[in-house]
Amino acid sequence: MTVSLSTPAATAIPGAAAAVRAEKLTKAIDDKTILKDINLDISAGRYVALLGANGAGKTTLLKILATLVAPSGGVLKLFGQTVRRDSIHIRSRLGLIGHGAMLYRDLSARENLVFFGRLYGVADAPGRAAELLKFVDLAPRANDPVKTFSRGMMQRVSIARALMHNPDLLLADEPFSGLDAPSCRMLEEMLSRLHGQGKTVVLANHEISQSLRLAEQAVVLRKGRVVLDEPASSLDPAAVLAEVSAR
Amino acid sequence: MKRSLQQIALLVAKDLRIEARGKQTVGLVIVLGVLIIVVLGMGLGTGGPGAPMSGFKSTAILWVAYLFGGVLCFEKTMAVERQDDALAGLLVAPLDRGALYIAKLLSNLTLMFVLALVVTPVAILLFRFDLSTHPWGFVIVMALGMTGFAAIGTLFAAAVSSTRLQGGLLALLVFPLSLPVVHASTQMMRKMFEEGEALSGGGLATLLAFDLMFLALSWFVFELVLEP
Numbered sequence: 164m165t166v167s168l169s170t171p172a173a174t175a176i177p178g179a180a181a182a183v184r185a186e187k188l189t190k191a192i193d194d195k196t197i198l199k200d201i202n203l204d205i206s207a208g209r210y211v212a213l214l215g216a217n218g219a220g221k222t223t224l225l226k227i228l229a230t231l232v233a234p235s236g237g238v239l240k241l242f243g244q245t246v247r248r249d250s251i252h253i254r255s256r257l258g259l260i261g262h263g264a265m266l267y268r269d270l271s272a273r274e275n276l277v278f279f280g281r282l283y284g285v286a287d288a289p290g291r292a293a294e295l296l297k298f299v300d301l302a303p304r305a306n307d308p309v310k311t312f313s314r315g316m317m318q319r320v321s322i323a324r325a326l327m328h329n330p331d332l333l334l335a336d337e338p339f340s341g342l343d344a345p346s347c348r349m350l351e352e353m354l355s356r357l358h359g360q361g362k363t364v365v366l367a368n369h370e371i372s373q374s375l376r377l378a379e380q381a382v383v384l385r386k387g388r389v390v391l392d393e394p395a396s397s398l399d400p401a402a403v404l405a406e407v408s409a410r
Numbered sequence: 411m412k413r414s415l416q417q418i419a420l421l422v423a424k425d426l427r428i429e430a431r432g433k434q435t436v437g438l439v440i441v442l443g444v445l446i447i448v449v450l451g452m453g454l455g456t457g458g459p460g461a462p463m464s465g466f467k468s469t470a471i472l473w474v475a476y477l478f479g480g481v482l483c484f485e486k487t488m489a490v491e492r493q494d495d496a497l498a499g500l501l502v503a504p505l506d507r508g509a510l511y512i513a514k515l516l517s518n519l520t521l522m523f524v525l526a527l528v529v530t531p532v533a534i535l536l537f538r539f540d541l542s543t544h545p546w547g548f549v550i551v552m553a554l555g556m557t558g559f560a561a562i563g564t565l566f567a568a569a570v571s572s573t574r575l576q577g578g579l580l581a582l583l584v585f586p587l588s589l590p591v592v593h594a595s596t597q598m599m600r601k602m603f604e605e606g607e608a609l610s611g612g613g614l615a616t617l618l619a620f621d622l623m624f625l626a627l628s629w630f631v632f633e634l635v636l637e638p
Binding site for chain 2: 229230231251252254255257259261262263264265266267268269270274278279281282283284308317324
């Protein structure tokens with residue numbers, strides 16, 4: 164299926180403006196250091212896999228990139244603009260798919276999407292919602308409350324929610340967890356399609372082979388530090404696994 | 411500014427729509443409010459046939475019902491945001507945190523006013539207290555008191571919603587902090603219904619000052635207590 168995502172972002176061009184630039188990002192909670200001196204450069208239009216064991220700091224890093232959590236130190240620039248706590252305008256260019264669906268269970272899929280669309284100031288939120296419900300193959304269930312959906316269906320609505328405002332940077336935090344094989348395949352296709360349309364995708368994932376197959380760039384975190392940042396095609400899953408699980 | 415007002419309207423409409431679907435919060439707070447009035451009324455004595463309860467005592471009992479019902483409202487409207495991590499969806503949107511606070515406050519106040527609309531007539535019938543001496547004084551003082559209480563409650567509901575203690579902790583935090591508002595309100599009620607005085611401008615100014623102070627502080631601090 165083709166879906167028009169209104170104004171596609173620029174496609175990936177080597178040396179193009181960075182969608183994400185992190186310099187010496189650190190995050191400490193109480194006395195525990197979660198992230199330490201993270202340097203990251205993701206050019207616009209790239210598909211990046213963020214890999215690491217549990218507790219490596221993937222979710223915290225994604226939350227910082229999503230402006231949900233402020234770093235304790237360092238500088239984060241998204242689309243060339245330094246992120247501050249009140250960076251409202253930058254948020255309108257971000258889409259986030261998280262562990263939770265970020266939906267209201269008592270509202271229908273359509274109501275959820277229209278609500279979030281209007282929150283972002285989308286001109287024709289009902290039209291956009293209908294378009295995206297088709298995209299995620301849920302148009303027939305558009306008016307059903309989300310609480311009646313399976314995990315896979317909720318995840319698809321969640322993707323539609325994240326795309327309502329046509330974001331330039333899509334951050335996905337383990338979106339495959341808990342999904343069955345067909346739903347995983349569908350989600351993989353969706354993310355690849357979005358990347359094909361010029362979106363920058365950052366995918367935090369446990370599955371190394373799957374991530375290397377999907378992404379162009381792989382970043383491995385271990386104990387809050389970046390230990391590997393290479394083109395995905397040049398990496399061997401066994402070597403990445405060794406990096407992920409090294410102590 | 412216009413954008414923020416639109417977003418506030420959207421958020422309140424969303425909260426009320428969710429409440430209208432489930433009717434969980436309103437149903438619960440109304441049952442709780444009526445129970446409080448009946449139990450306290452029985453404990454303090456309704457005065458027996460032909461002997462109405464004093465207006466001051468009746469309004470004090472009503473305050474207890476509003477306060478406990480209010481805490482439930484604050485908790486429930488925030489719980490909706492915690493379910494399925496919906497709050498993160500709001501926080502990642504281009505939405506000012508202050509607008510989110512105002513929206514939650516308005517949703518809570520709406521639910522509290524619905525509670526008052528149902529529970530107050532029940533108390534009037536049960537206690538046979540004469541509201542006709544100061545009907546507008548009663549409405550104004552209660553509305554201002556509830557606003558101050560909700561201002562603090564909305565802030566702390568957001569702060570404790572990510573903890574496991576929630577209900578108990580919220581009540582422990584909100585009740586002592588809202589004492590100035592409750593005290594100012596009950597003193598005005600006593601003057602109106604027990605001493606027969608008119609609604610005093612000085613008392614209203616005090617109540618309004620507490621409201622503004624609580625609103626400003628909570629609005630300012632709200633962003634800092636939000637943790638997705």
